[in-house]
Amino acid sequence: NAGVTQTPKFQVLKTGQSMTLQCAQDMNHEYMSWYRQDPGMGLRLIHYSVGAGITDQGEVPNGYNVSRSTTEDFPLRLLSAAPSQTSVYFCASSVQDRGTGNTIYFGEGSWLTVV
């Protein structure tokens, strides 16, 4: 049981380049989300999805796109990378967005540097 898998682990991008961070979960979770973690800022929600075909914006969505074509996968796309997007990105999933005792599971993170 792999849980939440993120790739790549590390990536360096040049300003203006685009890339996709991959996230996959094998727990049949409906809810998936992307966070970024920055020093002094804590974890901030970028986008989330409550099921295949449904996505919504979180607290800091600008500069990022997501899609959810399958239950398992929730890729995060950086359209035109900027140095301000240098961060650690975490994908997370849970059985549902709402409901009793919904533990949220995190991937191991993707370290992105934009130069």
Place this chain on the structure above:
Amino acid sequence: KQEVTQIPAALSVPEGENLVLNCSFTDSAIYNLQWFRQDPGKGLTSLLLIQSSQREQTSGRLNASLDKSSGRSTLYIAASQPGDSATYLCAVRPGTGANSKLTFGKGITLSVRP
């Protein structure tokens, strides 16, 4: 807007000490509160989840308490070990129960000295 505060930001204790990590939140209308552990270079691992109707949860040497009315939770670690060194974060889910509205504290970085 919910705000979650964890003070101090860092803590260093000798091995064997019992310790308490604090988490405070401004809006008491919560669904549940969760404590996580984050090791360097890793993701967050859930330690304990306390529903709003509960007062505490225990797992091994860890005990988490919740006082909703005062907006406080504590994570008690008994007989601390060097392997407990990590960052501990608390997260609050609002009364609607939505994961998408989780609010995280910034974490307490714990160092347990041998």
